[in-house]
Amino acid sequence: MTTIKVRGKVWKLGDNIDTDVITPGKYLSLPMDQLKQHVLEPINPDFAKLVKPGDVIVGGRNFGCGSSREQAPRALKEVGVAAVIAESFARIFFRNAISIGLPVLICEGVSQAFSDGDVLEADFSTGEIKNVTKGLALKAKPLPPMMLEILSAGGALELLKKRFSK
Amino acid sequence: MPMTLAEKILARASGNREVAAGDYVTAKIDVAMAHEGASWVIDELMRAGIDKVWDSERIVILFDHWAPAPTELTATMHKKVREFVKRHKIKHFYDIKAGICHQIMPEMGHVRPGELIVGTDSHTTTYGAFGAGGTGLGTTDMAVVFVTGELWFRVPETIKFQVDGSLPKYVTSKDVILKIAGKYGTEVAQYKSVEFEGSAIRAMSLASRMTLSNMTMEIGAKFALIAPDDKTISYVKSRTTKPFTPMYPDPDASYEKVYELNVSDLEPQVAFPHSVDNVKPVSEAEGVKVDQALIGSCTNGRLEDLAAAAEILKNRKVHPDVRLIVIPASREVYLEALRAGIIETLLEAGAVVCNPTCGPCMGTHLGLLAEGERCISSSNRNFKGRMGSSKSEIYLASPYVVAASAVRGEITDPRKLMEVRK
Structure with a gap:
């Protein structure tokens, strides 16, 4: 079975983090190397500078609500965010994240269990989540095998490439 | 099954x-x-x-x-x-x-x-x-x-x-x-x-x-x-x-x-910043000053929406402190509104009519907001910073409410404005 594991420092965000907050429309036509400098700017203008590769976002409810812009999960991935774990996700953000190869997981209680800077460990194939700092364990519903397959290929496009190179 | x-x-x-x-x-x-x-x-x-x-x-x-x-x-x-x-x-x-x-x-x-x-x-x-x-x-x-x-x-x-x-x-x-x-x-x-x-x-x-x-x-x-x-x-x-x-x-x-x-007693509704579910009846929004009013978008930029705005704006003027931007949803809508005299009514009232496009709804062009500004809009999202500055505010409502608010310069119940004329 495909295994995807992540370990990283937590950035805690609230409920209804929308796609205009993640990647504001006024920057949307910029190339990704510039757009990513503005990721989450409306709520934290320094996020893109401060985030370290491998960090993890813990979100509240309805993470990624709003537009279908794939730049939202992609900009997070490009600045180094290794995964997003939230109480719940907006449908298109969740789907886009899987398709571009950014691991995401729905986990009730996750925002209660983590504070900014805690170290998080997650196994996306079993749904096990640990707060290493606080010594807490949570259980989420694991991702279905099809999504794990897309993630481990590095995204839906990589799978498509394989299909066409056969 | x-x-x-x-x-x-x-x-x-x-x-x-x-x-x-x-x-x-x-x-x-x-x-x-x-x-x-x-x-x-x-x-x-x-x-x-x-x-x-x-x-x-x-x-x-x-x-x-x-x-x-x-x-x-x-x-x-x-x-x-x-x-x-x-x-x-x-x-x-x-x-x-x-x-x-x-x-x-x-x-x-x-x-x-x-x-x-x-x-x-x-x-x-x-x-x-x-x-x-x-x-x-x-x-x-x-x-x-x-x-x-x-x-x-x-x-x-x-x-x-x-x-x-x-x-x-x-x-x-x-x-x-x-x-x-x-x-x-x-x-x-x-x-x-x-x-x-x-x-x-x-x-x-x-x-x-x-x-x-x-x-x-x-x-x-x-x-x-x-x-x-x-x-x-x-x-x-x-x-x-x-x-x-x-x-x-x-x-x-x-x-x-x-x-x-049951909608028989429904009042006009307004979504307050910065979430679409932050909704109150217009009676609780009245008096909130606006700098800009937008009628358009894939949500409410169709002929009946422009006609609603024209019904309110006929023989009235947009408040001098308000920019009213009207964006027909398509060329067909624009042409029909033109032929029906709707565009003329809107222009006479002081609206700016733009070409069919998404416009400022998602903050890309044609009327963005500066810090501290407030817009009442017939569009679909009032997220923080969506229409420009992350220190601006968007209120969402129907074309009737948007047009009435453009006249008064503050969020207005269209039913009250239309009563005044009778």
Whole structure:
């Protein structure tokens, strides 16, 4: 079975983090190397500078609500965010994240269990989540095998490439 | 097994006799729509080294988010897409003159009941107003569709809104969906299909139903379906000669939940910043000063919306401290409004009328907001910073409320303004 594991420092965000907050429309036509400098700017203008590769976002409810812009999960991935774990996700953000190869997981209680800077460990194939700092364990519903397959290929496009190179 | 409308649409598209909520299926796409998002789809395909499309007649490409191109970057984006359209002989391409995707799609006959339609835009749920399974995708998924014509779907659970009663004067489908968002929150339909039924829905024009299906996206919906009736069928037949098979939910289909509303006493509603479910009746918003008012967007930029604004603005003037921006949703809407004298009324009142485009709704061009400014808008989202400065505010309401507020310079109940004249 495909295994995807992540370990990283937590950035805690609230409920209804929308796609205009993640990647504001006024920057949307910029190339990704510039757009990513503005990721989450409306709520934290320094996020893109401060985030370290491998960090993890813990979100509240309805993470990624709003537009279908794939730049939202992609900009997070490009600045180094290794995964997003939230109480719940907006449908298109969740789907886009899987398709571009950014691991995401729905986990009730996750925002209660983590504070900014805690170290998080997650196994996306079993749904096990640990707060290493606080010594807490949570259980989420694991991702279905099809999504794990897309993630481990590095995204839906990589799978498509394989299909066409056969 | 009885099926909901979403289950029927996905069963047919996936070649199954039956599907049920929770199933994963691979479905064939009937129509794929891409606006400027096409440019990012092309980037993905180039990255993958694939330069082919599955069916040049089932892909619809158009420009609406940056039309005409306000910057060199967006002009380059448009150029890239035009070249792709030529190279792949994409049959249905609408350049900058046409208008907003969700208006163009049904107008040009690309939305047919029972079909599965995907778009690079979250408000693709709008096509549910015609009984079509419309839903939004990102660019990677759309790249997969462009090449293969197929995509995986999880069959969603369905909830139903039974909406009865008759809407009072100056109260519209926008107020119904704002009321629903305010009462049940932005997650009530998260990952679900919504079906609307009831006498209030049946009485609505197709344009009003489109507003409803459009904004159902804001409560999380994957589809926002209204089963076809005579209005739907005669509209669609007037727009396309392609055959289609309307679908209807089985009478004993299984719904996760049914919500009942009676709209006979509904007041105009206003969504306060910065969330679509932060909704209050207009009586609790009156007196809030506004700097800008916007009538337009895929939510409320149709002929009946412009007519509503003109009804309010006839022989009145826009308040000197307010910029009223009016953006018809399509060239057809613009022409009809022009011929009906609506555009003249709006211009005389002091409105700025722009070409059909998404405009400032998503903060790309044509009237952005500065720090500390406030806009009342007929569009669909009031997220922080969406229309410009992250220190500006957006209030959402119907075209009636927006027009009345533009006159007074503060959020105004259109019923009170119209009383004054009597």
